[in-house]
Amino acid sequence: MYKYATCILSIFALWNFWVASAKKQDSSTGTNELPKEPVPYYTIENIENHQQHWFTYNSLRQNGTLWRLGNMEQRLAMRMHAFQSQMDTLLRSLRQQFEPYVENIRMSNKIKMSVFKKIGSRHFYFEQQKKMSWDSAYDTCRQMGGHLANILDEKELNEIFTEQKKNYWVDINSRPSDGGSWTSTLSGRDATFLKWKPNLPENIHRHCVYVNANEMYFENCGNDHYYACQAEQWA
Template sequence: MLKYALLCGLLALNLSGALTESDMICRLTDAPSQCGAFCLSALAPVFNSLRIPHNLENSSDLSKANEVLVRQNTMDSQLTALQNKLASIEVALTSLQDKLASIEVALDAQARNLANNEQNFTKRLNGLESRLSDQEEEVLKGVTKIKYVGFQRIGSKYYYIEQESPKNWSVAAETCRSMGGNLADIKDAADLAAIQLNLKVNTNYWLGINGFANKYQYLSLSTGKNVPYLHWGAVVSGSTTNPPNFNCVVQNNGNMYSVGCYRNNLFICQTEG
Protein backbone atom coordinates (compact mmCIF):
# COMPACT_ATOMS: atom_id res chain seq x y z
CA MET A 1 0.00 0.00 0.00
CA LEU A 2 2.91 2.31 0.65
CA LYS A 3 4.16 1.93 -2.93
CA TYR A 4 0.78 3.00 -4.30
CA ALA A 5 0.88 6.10 -2.09
CA LEU A 6 4.37 6.98 -3.34
CA LEU A 7 3.28 6.54 -6.98
CA CYS A 8 0.39 8.91 -6.51
CA GLY A 9 2.66 11.42 -4.85
CA LEU A 10 5.17 11.37 -7.70
CA LEU A 11 2.47 11.77 -10.28
CA ALA A 12 1.05 14.66 -8.39
CA LEU A 13 4.43 16.38 -8.18
CA ASN A 14 4.99 15.97 -11.99
CA LEU A 15 1.76 17.70 -12.99
CA SER A 16 3.68 21.07 -12.86
CA GLY A 17 1.04 22.95 -11.01
CA ALA A 18 -1.84 21.62 -13.10
CA LEU A 19 -3.53 20.05 -9.96
CA THR A 20 -4.83 21.78 -6.84
CA GLU A 21 -3.67 20.98 -3.39
CA SER A 22 -6.86 19.08 -2.65
CA ASP A 23 -6.37 16.99 -5.77
CA MET A 24 -2.93 15.88 -4.52
CA ILE A 25 -4.30 14.36 -1.29
CA CYS A 26 -4.42 10.63 -1.70
CA ARG A 27 -6.79 9.21 0.96
CA LEU A 28 -6.41 5.49 0.68
CA THR A 29 -8.77 3.09 2.30
CA ASP A 30 -8.53 0.50 -0.51
CA ALA A 31 -5.17 1.19 -2.17
CA PRO A 32 -5.37 -1.23 -5.05
CA SER A 33 -8.73 0.02 -6.13
CA GLN A 34 -8.58 3.67 -5.07
CA CYS A 35 -5.06 4.56 -6.39
CA GLY A 36 -5.73 3.38 -9.90
CA ALA A 37 -8.82 5.50 -10.21
CA PHE A 38 -7.15 8.43 -8.55
CA CYS A 39 -4.09 8.29 -10.79
CA LEU A 40 -6.22 8.16 -13.91
CA SER A 41 -8.29 11.13 -12.79
CA ALA A 42 -5.11 13.01 -11.89
CA LEU A 43 -3.46 12.29 -15.24
CA ALA A 44 -6.57 13.09 -17.29
CA PRO A 45 -5.56 16.77 -17.87
CA VAL A 46 -2.13 15.61 -19.10
CA PHE A 47 -3.67 13.11 -21.48
CA ASN A 48 -6.04 15.75 -22.80
CA SER A 49 -3.24 18.29 -23.35
CA LEU A 50 -1.22 15.70 -25.24
CA ARG A 51 -4.26 14.78 -27.33
CA ILE A 52 -3.66 11.11 -26.64
CA PRO A 53 -6.71 8.89 -27.11
CA HIS A 54 -8.27 7.86 -23.79
CA ASN A 55 -8.91 4.34 -24.96
CA LEU A 56 -5.30 3.21 -25.32
CA GLU A 57 -6.24 -0.38 -25.00
CA ASN A 58 -7.96 -0.34 -28.44
CA SER A 59 -5.69 -2.36 -30.74
CA SER A 60 -7.12 -0.73 -33.86
CA ASP A 61 -6.06 2.74 -32.70
CA LEU A 62 -2.59 1.48 -31.82
CA SER A 63 -2.27 -0.11 -35.25
CA LYS A 64 -3.22 3.14 -36.96
CA ALA A 65 -0.78 5.08 -34.83
CA ASN A 66 1.99 2.64 -35.70
CA GLU A 67 1.04 2.86 -39.37
CA VAL A 68 1.29 6.66 -39.24
CA LEU A 69 4.71 6.43 -37.62
CA VAL A 70 5.89 3.92 -40.22
CA ARG A 71 4.64 6.09 -43.07
CA GLN A 72 6.31 9.13 -41.53
CA ASN A 73 9.61 7.27 -41.20
CA THR A 74 9.27 6.06 -44.81
CA MET A 75 8.60 9.59 -46.05
CA ASP A 76 11.56 10.87 -44.05
CA SER A 77 13.77 8.21 -45.66
CA GLN A 78 12.45 9.05 -49.13
CA LEU A 79 13.00 12.76 -48.52
CA THR A 80 16.55 12.10 -47.41
CA ALA A 81 17.18 9.93 -50.51
CA LEU A 82 15.69 12.66 -52.74
CA GLN A 83 17.89 15.28 -51.13
CA ASN A 84 20.91 13.05 -51.73
CA LYS A 85 19.89 12.63 -55.37
CA LEU A 86 19.48 16.40 -55.79
CA ALA A 87 22.92 16.91 -54.30
CA SER A 88 24.35 14.35 -56.75
CA ILE A 89 22.57 16.08 -59.64
CA GLU A 90 24.03 19.43 -58.57
CA VAL A 91 27.50 17.89 -58.53
CA ALA A 92 26.90 16.38 -61.99
CA LEU A 93 25.63 19.72 -63.33
CA THR A 94 28.69 21.49 -61.97
CA SER A 95 30.90 18.89 -63.65
CA LEU A 96 28.94 19.28 -66.90
CA GLN A 97 29.31 23.06 -66.78
CA ASP A 98 33.06 22.64 -66.32
CA LYS A 99 33.18 20.29 -69.31
CA LEU A 100 31.15 22.72 -71.44
CA ALA A 101 33.53 25.52 -70.49
CA SER A 102 36.47 23.33 -71.54
CA ILE A 103 34.72 22.52 -74.84
CA GLU A 104 34.13 26.24 -75.50
CA VAL A 105 37.80 26.95 -74.89
CA ALA A 106 38.76 24.13 -77.26
CA LEU A 107 36.31 25.37 -79.92
CA ASP A 108 37.70 28.90 -79.66
CA ALA A 109 41.20 27.54 -80.16
CA GLN A 110 40.06 25.51 -83.17
CA ALA A 111 38.30 28.58 -84.62
CA ARG A 112 41.51 30.58 -84.31
CA ASN A 113 43.47 27.77 -85.95
CA LEU A 114 40.95 27.62 -88.79
CA ALA A 115 41.16 31.38 -89.28
CA ASN A 116 44.96 31.19 -89.42
CA ASN A 117 44.81 28.25 -91.83
CA GLU A 118 42.35 30.15 -94.03
CA GLN A 119 44.68 33.15 -94.14
CA ASN A 120 47.63 30.94 -95.00
CA PHE A 121 45.59 29.13 -97.64
CA THR A 122 44.48 32.46 -99.15
CA LYS A 123 48.08 33.66 -99.29
CA ARG A 124 49.21 30.42 -100.94
CA LEU A 125 46.28 30.55 -103.37
CA ASN A 126 47.10 34.12 -104.32
CA GLY A 127 50.71 33.14 -104.82
CA LEU A 128 49.72 30.20 -107.01
CA GLU A 129 47.35 32.38 -109.03
CA SER A 130 50.14 34.92 -109.56
CA ARG A 131 52.54 32.19 -110.66
CA LEU A 132 49.89 30.70 -112.92
CA SER A 133 49.25 34.11 -114.48
CA ASP A 134 52.98 34.52 -115.13
CA GLN A 135 53.16 31.06 -116.66
CA GLU A 136 50.11 31.73 -118.82
CA GLU A 137 51.74 34.92 -120.04
CA GLU A 138 54.91 33.01 -120.90
CA VAL A 139 52.89 30.32 -122.68
CA LEU A 140 50.99 32.99 -124.60
CA LYS A 141 54.25 34.57 -125.66
CA GLY A 142 55.48 31.17 -126.78
CA VAL A 143 52.26 30.53 -128.72
CA THR A 144 52.54 33.95 -130.31
CA LYS A 145 56.09 33.23 -131.40
CA ILE A 146 55.03 29.88 -132.86
CA LYS A 147 51.98 31.36 -134.55
CA TYR A 148 53.83 34.29 -136.02
CA VAL A 149 56.97 32.53 -137.16
CA GLY A 150 59.06 34.92 -139.20
CA PHE A 151 57.57 38.08 -137.65
CA GLN A 152 59.99 40.45 -135.97
CA ARG A 153 59.59 43.56 -133.88
CA ILE A 154 60.25 46.64 -135.97
CA GLY A 155 59.25 49.99 -134.49
CA SER A 156 55.86 49.70 -132.75
CA LYS A 157 54.63 46.44 -134.38
CA TYR A 158 55.63 42.96 -135.49
CA TYR A 159 56.30 42.65 -139.22
CA TYR A 160 56.95 39.84 -141.67
CA ILE A 161 58.81 40.89 -144.81
CA GLU A 162 58.53 38.62 -147.82
CA GLN A 163 61.83 38.81 -149.71
CA GLU A 164 61.55 35.88 -152.12
CA SER A 165 58.05 35.29 -153.60
CA PRO A 166 56.31 38.25 -155.31
CA LYS A 167 52.50 38.10 -155.45
CA ASN A 168 49.69 40.36 -156.59
CA TRP A 169 47.98 42.51 -153.97
CA SER A 170 45.01 40.19 -153.30
CA VAL A 171 47.14 37.04 -152.96
CA ALA A 172 49.62 38.88 -150.76
CA ALA A 173 46.75 40.02 -148.50
CA GLU A 174 45.43 36.44 -148.23
CA THR A 175 48.93 35.14 -147.45
CA CYS A 176 49.25 37.62 -144.57
CA ARG A 177 45.86 36.56 -143.19
CA SER A 178 46.87 32.89 -143.28
CA MET A 179 49.89 33.83 -141.17
CA GLY A 180 47.71 35.55 -138.56
CA GLY A 181 48.26 39.12 -139.73
CA ASN A 182 47.35 41.64 -142.40
CA LEU A 183 49.13 43.58 -145.10
CA ALA A 184 50.88 46.39 -143.26
CA ASP A 185 49.85 49.99 -142.87
CA ILE A 186 52.43 52.36 -141.43
CA LYS A 187 51.86 54.06 -138.11
CA ASP A 188 54.25 57.00 -138.51
CA ALA A 189 57.51 58.24 -140.09
CA ALA A 190 59.61 56.42 -137.47
CA ASP A 191 58.06 53.05 -138.35
CA LEU A 192 58.46 53.79 -142.07
CA ALA A 193 62.18 54.57 -141.62
CA ALA A 194 62.72 51.48 -139.41
CA ILE A 195 61.02 49.19 -141.94
CA GLN A 196 62.94 50.63 -144.87
CA LEU A 197 66.20 49.54 -143.23
CA ASN A 198 65.04 45.90 -143.74
CA LEU A 199 63.94 46.29 -147.38
CA LYS A 200 65.78 45.93 -150.66
CA VAL A 201 66.48 49.20 -152.45
CA ASN A 202 64.52 50.15 -155.53
CA THR A 203 62.03 47.36 -154.81
CA ASN A 204 58.27 47.55 -154.42
CA TYR A 205 56.62 46.04 -151.32
CA TRP A 206 52.87 45.82 -151.01
CA LEU A 207 51.24 47.65 -148.08
CA GLY A 208 47.73 47.16 -146.72
CA ILE A 209 46.55 50.52 -148.13
CA ASN A 210 44.01 50.80 -150.92
CA GLY A 211 41.75 53.31 -152.66
CA PHE A 212 39.01 50.98 -153.90
CA ALA A 213 36.14 53.03 -152.51
CA ASN A 214 37.57 56.35 -153.55
CA LYS A 215 40.91 56.73 -155.25
CA TYR A 216 41.39 60.01 -153.44
CA GLN A 217 40.79 58.42 -150.05
CA TYR A 218 43.08 55.61 -148.97
CA LEU A 219 41.93 53.19 -146.28
CA SER A 220 43.64 50.60 -144.11
CA LEU A 221 42.87 46.98 -145.05
CA SER A 222 43.03 45.86 -141.39
CA THR A 223 40.72 48.54 -139.94
CA GLY A 224 38.67 49.83 -142.91
CA LYS A 225 39.45 53.38 -141.73
CA ASN A 226 41.72 56.13 -142.99
CA VAL A 227 45.35 55.11 -142.75
CA PRO A 228 47.27 56.75 -139.89
CA TYR A 229 50.18 57.82 -142.09
CA LEU A 230 50.96 58.42 -145.80
CA HIS A 231 54.22 59.49 -147.39
CA TRP A 232 53.86 59.85 -151.13
CA GLY A 233 56.93 59.77 -153.36
CA ALA A 234 57.64 62.35 -156.07
CA VAL A 235 55.47 62.07 -159.19
CA VAL A 236 57.33 60.96 -162.28
CA SER A 237 57.28 63.60 -165.00
CA GLY A 238 54.30 63.12 -167.29
CA SER A 239 52.31 60.93 -164.86
CA THR A 240 49.69 61.61 -162.18
CA THR A 241 49.67 60.86 -158.49
CA ASN A 242 46.68 58.51 -158.79
CA PRO A 243 46.52 56.97 -162.24
CA PRO A 244 43.28 55.15 -163.16
CA ASN A 245 43.02 51.59 -161.70
CA PHE A 246 46.07 52.22 -159.54
CA ASN A 247 44.28 51.52 -156.27
CA CYS A 248 46.94 49.63 -154.30
CA VAL A 249 49.95 51.14 -152.52
CA VAL A 250 53.57 50.00 -152.35
CA GLN A 251 56.56 51.18 -150.39
CA ASN A 252 59.79 51.79 -152.28
CA ASN A 253 62.93 53.45 -150.89
CA GLY A 254 60.98 55.01 -148.02
CA ASN A 255 58.20 56.45 -150.18
CA MET A 256 54.68 55.34 -151.07
CA TYR A 257 53.22 54.96 -154.55
CA SER A 258 49.87 53.81 -155.94
CA VAL A 259 50.20 51.08 -158.57
CA GLY A 260 48.03 48.49 -160.29
CA CYS A 261 46.89 45.80 -157.86
CA TYR A 262 47.45 43.04 -160.46
CA ARG A 263 51.21 43.43 -160.41
CA ASN A 264 53.39 40.94 -158.56
CA ASN A 265 55.46 42.51 -155.79
CA LEU A 266 57.06 41.48 -152.54
CA PHE A 267 54.98 42.41 -149.50
CA ILE A 268 55.01 43.33 -145.83
CA CYS A 269 52.66 41.71 -143.25
CA GLN A 270 52.01 43.09 -139.80
CA THR A 271 50.52 41.92 -136.51
CA GLU A 272 50.03 43.71 -133.24
CA GLY A 273 51.72 40.75 -131.54
Protein backbone atom coordinates (compact mmCIF):
# COMPACT_ATOMS: atom_id res chain seq x y z
CA MET A 1 0.00 0.00 0.00
CA TYR A 2 2.87 2.25 0.80
CA LYS A 3 4.40 1.49 -2.65
CA TYR A 4 1.31 2.58 -4.51
CA ALA A 5 1.13 5.82 -2.66
CA THR A 6 4.75 6.56 -3.45
CA CYS A 7 4.18 5.97 -7.23
CA ILE A 8 1.12 8.19 -7.30
CA LEU A 9 2.98 10.98 -5.60
CA SER A 10 5.89 10.67 -8.04
CA ILE A 11 3.59 10.84 -11.06
CA PHE A 12 1.77 13.83 -9.62
CA ALA A 13 5.10 15.62 -9.02
CA LEU A 14 6.27 14.96 -12.56
CA TRP A 15 2.98 16.27 -13.93
CA ASN A 16 3.30 19.50 -11.96
CA PHE A 17 6.88 19.89 -13.09
CA TRP A 18 5.88 19.47 -16.75
CA VAL A 19 3.02 22.02 -16.47
CA ALA A 20 5.29 24.53 -14.77
CA SER A 21 7.92 24.10 -17.47
CA ALA A 22 5.36 24.61 -20.25
CA LYS A 23 4.04 27.78 -18.66
CA LYS A 24 7.55 29.09 -18.22
CA GLN A 25 8.31 28.45 -21.93
CA ASP A 26 5.10 30.20 -23.03
CA SER A 27 5.83 33.20 -20.82
CA SER A 28 9.34 33.47 -22.29
CA THR A 29 8.02 33.60 -25.90
CA GLY A 30 5.34 36.16 -25.01
CA THR A 31 2.41 34.00 -26.18
CA ASN A 32 0.35 31.20 -24.81
CA GLU A 33 -0.59 29.96 -28.35
CA LEU A 34 0.85 26.92 -29.97
CA PRO A 35 3.02 27.56 -33.12
CA LYS A 36 1.10 27.63 -36.36
CA GLU A 37 1.65 25.14 -39.11
CA PRO A 38 3.93 26.41 -41.94
CA VAL A 39 2.11 27.72 -45.01
CA PRO A 40 2.92 25.64 -48.15
CA TYR A 41 4.94 27.59 -50.81
CA TYR A 42 2.93 26.38 -53.82
CA THR A 43 -0.45 27.76 -52.91
CA ILE A 44 -3.02 28.73 -55.52
CA GLU A 45 -2.20 32.41 -54.98
CA ASN A 46 1.52 31.83 -55.48
CA ILE A 47 0.95 29.75 -58.62
CA GLU A 48 -1.30 32.48 -60.05
CA ASN A 49 1.33 35.15 -59.40
CA HIS A 50 4.07 33.07 -60.99
CA GLN A 51 1.85 32.24 -63.92
CA GLN A 52 1.27 35.96 -64.60
CA HIS A 53 5.03 36.53 -64.39
CA TRP A 54 5.65 33.73 -66.88
CA PHE A 55 3.09 35.14 -69.30
CA THR A 56 4.67 38.60 -69.09
CA TYR A 57 8.16 37.20 -69.58
CA ASN A 58 7.12 35.08 -72.57
CA SER A 59 5.31 38.03 -74.15
CA LEU A 60 8.39 40.27 -73.80
CA ARG A 61 10.65 37.56 -75.17
CA GLN A 62 8.32 36.95 -78.12
CA ASN A 63 8.16 40.68 -78.92
CA GLY A 64 11.96 40.89 -78.82
CA THR A 65 12.27 37.90 -81.14
CA LEU A 66 9.74 39.37 -83.56
CA TRP A 67 11.62 42.71 -83.58
CA ARG A 68 14.92 40.99 -84.35
CA LEU A 69 13.30 38.96 -87.13
CA GLY A 70 11.73 42.09 -88.61
CA ASN A 71 15.06 43.90 -88.48
CA MET A 72 16.82 40.99 -90.22
CA GLU A 73 14.10 40.86 -92.87
CA GLN A 74 14.46 44.59 -93.53
CA ARG A 75 18.25 44.33 -93.90
CA LEU A 76 17.92 41.33 -96.22
CA ALA A 77 15.39 43.23 -98.34
CA MET A 78 17.77 46.20 -98.62
CA ARG A 79 20.65 43.93 -99.62
CA MET A 80 18.49 42.14 -102.18
CA HIS A 81 17.42 45.48 -103.64
CA ALA A 82 21.04 46.63 -103.91
CA PHE A 83 22.04 43.30 -105.48
CA GLN A 84 19.17 43.53 -107.97
CA SER A 85 20.26 47.05 -108.94
CA GLN A 86 23.83 45.85 -109.49
CA MET A 87 22.62 42.95 -111.63
CA ASP A 88 20.39 45.24 -113.71
CA THR A 89 23.33 47.59 -114.31
CA LEU A 90 25.57 44.67 -115.28
CA LEU A 91 22.96 43.23 -117.64
CA ARG A 92 22.47 46.61 -119.33
CA SER A 93 26.22 46.91 -119.79
CA LEU A 94 26.49 43.41 -121.25
CA ARG A 95 23.52 44.04 -123.52
CA GLN A 96 25.10 47.25 -124.83
CA GLN A 97 28.33 45.37 -125.50
CA PHE A 98 26.72 42.45 -127.29
CA GLU A 99 24.04 44.26 -129.27
CA PRO A 100 26.49 45.41 -131.98
CA TYR A 101 27.75 41.84 -132.42
CA VAL A 102 24.21 40.49 -132.61
CA GLU A 103 23.36 43.15 -135.18
CA ASN A 104 26.46 42.29 -137.20
CA ILE A 105 25.52 38.60 -137.23
CA ARG A 106 21.99 39.48 -138.32
CA MET A 107 23.26 41.75 -141.09
CA SER A 108 25.83 39.20 -142.28
CA ASN A 109 22.94 36.95 -143.30
CA LYS A 110 21.84 39.67 -145.76
CA ILE A 111 25.20 40.08 -147.52
CA LYS A 112 24.99 39.98 -151.32
CA MET A 113 28.31 38.27 -151.91
CA SER A 114 27.92 38.47 -155.68
CA VAL A 115 28.74 42.19 -155.61
CA PHE A 116 31.82 41.81 -153.43
CA LYS A 117 35.30 41.02 -154.74
CA LYS A 118 37.87 39.11 -152.74
CA ILE A 119 41.00 41.15 -152.15
CA GLY A 120 43.60 39.63 -149.87
CA SER A 121 41.80 37.74 -147.08
CA ARG A 122 38.53 39.69 -147.27
CA HIS A 123 35.78 40.82 -149.68
CA PHE A 124 35.20 44.43 -150.79
CA TYR A 125 32.85 46.46 -152.94
CA PHE A 126 33.74 49.84 -154.51
CA GLU A 127 30.97 52.18 -155.57
CA GLN A 128 31.95 53.73 -158.93
CA GLN A 129 28.77 55.46 -160.08
CA LYS A 130 27.13 57.45 -157.29
CA LYS A 131 28.72 59.80 -154.78
CA MET A 132 27.12 60.43 -151.41
CA SER A 133 27.79 61.72 -147.90
CA TRP A 134 29.60 59.60 -145.32
CA ASP A 135 26.33 58.82 -143.46
CA SER A 136 24.54 57.82 -146.67
CA ALA A 137 27.49 55.61 -147.62
CA TYR A 138 27.37 54.00 -144.18
CA ASP A 139 23.63 53.25 -144.53
CA THR A 140 24.04 51.89 -148.07
CA CYS A 141 26.77 49.47 -146.98
CA ARG A 142 24.57 48.25 -144.15
CA GLN A 143 21.66 47.68 -146.51
CA MET A 144 23.96 45.51 -148.61
CA GLY A 145 24.73 43.47 -145.52
CA GLY A 146 28.24 44.91 -145.32
CA HIS A 147 30.01 47.75 -143.61
CA LEU A 148 32.23 50.67 -144.60
CA ALA A 149 35.76 49.34 -145.13
CA ASN A 150 37.92 49.11 -142.04
CA ILE A 151 41.61 49.08 -142.95
CA LEU A 152 43.74 46.94 -140.65
CA ASP A 153 47.27 47.80 -141.79
CA GLU A 154 49.33 49.35 -144.60
CA LYS A 155 49.65 46.05 -146.47
CA GLU A 156 45.89 45.77 -146.70
CA LEU A 157 45.58 49.46 -147.65
CA ASN A 158 47.91 48.93 -150.60
CA GLU A 159 46.16 45.71 -151.66
CA ILE A 160 42.70 47.24 -151.60
CA PHE A 161 43.25 50.69 -153.11
CA THR A 162 46.19 50.24 -155.53
CA GLU A 163 43.85 49.97 -158.53
CA GLN A 164 41.32 52.51 -157.25
CA LYS A 165 41.80 56.08 -158.46
CA LYS A 166 38.88 57.86 -156.75
CA ASN A 167 37.99 59.11 -153.29
CA TYR A 168 36.37 56.39 -151.14
CA TRP A 169 34.79 56.83 -147.76
CA VAL A 170 36.05 54.33 -145.16
CA ASP A 171 34.96 53.46 -141.60
CA ILE A 172 36.90 56.09 -139.64
CA ASN A 173 35.55 59.28 -138.03
CA SER A 174 36.28 61.64 -135.13
CA ARG A 175 32.76 62.69 -134.23
CA PRO A 176 31.23 64.55 -132.49
CA SER A 177 33.74 67.36 -131.90
CA ASP A 178 37.03 68.71 -133.24
CA GLY A 179 40.08 67.16 -131.66
CA GLY A 180 38.38 63.82 -130.94
CA SER A 181 40.10 60.49 -131.48
CA TRP A 182 39.74 58.68 -134.80
CA THR A 183 37.56 55.63 -134.23
CA SER A 184 35.86 52.80 -136.10
CA THR A 185 32.07 52.50 -135.91
CA LEU A 186 32.45 48.76 -136.50
CA SER A 187 34.67 48.08 -133.50
CA GLY A 188 33.82 51.11 -131.35
CA ARG A 189 37.54 51.50 -130.67
CA ASP A 190 40.34 53.71 -131.94
CA ALA A 191 41.32 53.02 -135.53
CA THR A 192 44.06 50.37 -135.68
CA PHE A 193 45.76 52.02 -138.65
CA LEU A 194 46.05 55.56 -140.03
CA LYS A 195 48.14 56.87 -142.94
CA TRP A 196 47.53 60.58 -143.45
CA LYS A 197 48.41 62.52 -146.58
CA PRO A 198 51.43 64.70 -145.64
CA ASN A 199 50.90 68.43 -145.02
CA LEU A 200 47.13 68.28 -144.55
CA PRO A 201 45.53 71.58 -143.48
CA GLU A 202 44.29 72.04 -139.91
CA ASN A 203 41.34 69.77 -139.15
CA ILE A 204 38.31 72.02 -138.47
CA HIS A 205 34.83 70.44 -138.68
CA ARG A 206 36.25 67.58 -140.76
CA HIS A 207 35.35 64.39 -138.95
CA CYS A 208 35.19 61.67 -141.65
CA VAL A 209 37.95 59.89 -143.54
CA TYR A 210 38.32 58.92 -147.20
CA VAL A 211 41.16 57.19 -149.04
CA ASN A 212 42.79 58.30 -152.29
CA ALA A 213 45.98 56.90 -153.83
CA ASN A 214 46.70 54.79 -150.76
CA GLU A 215 46.62 57.79 -148.41
CA MET A 216 44.00 59.07 -145.97
CA TYR A 217 42.30 62.46 -145.81
CA PHE A 218 39.84 63.97 -143.32
CA GLU A 219 36.82 65.65 -144.85
CA ASN A 220 33.48 67.22 -143.96
CA CYS A 221 31.11 64.25 -143.46
CA GLY A 222 28.40 65.97 -145.53
CA ASN A 223 30.52 66.14 -148.68
CA ASP A 224 29.96 63.57 -151.42
CA HIS A 225 32.44 60.84 -152.31
CA TYR A 226 32.38 57.26 -153.50
CA TYR A 227 32.70 54.59 -150.85
CA ALA A 228 34.30 51.21 -150.13
CA CYS A 229 32.36 48.45 -148.34
CA GLN A 230 33.58 45.24 -146.77
CA ALA A 231 31.51 42.06 -146.49
CA GLU A 232 32.99 40.82 -143.22
CA GLN A 233 31.24 41.95 -140.05
CA TRP A 234 34.43 42.43 -138.06
CA ALA A 235 37.14 45.06 -137.89
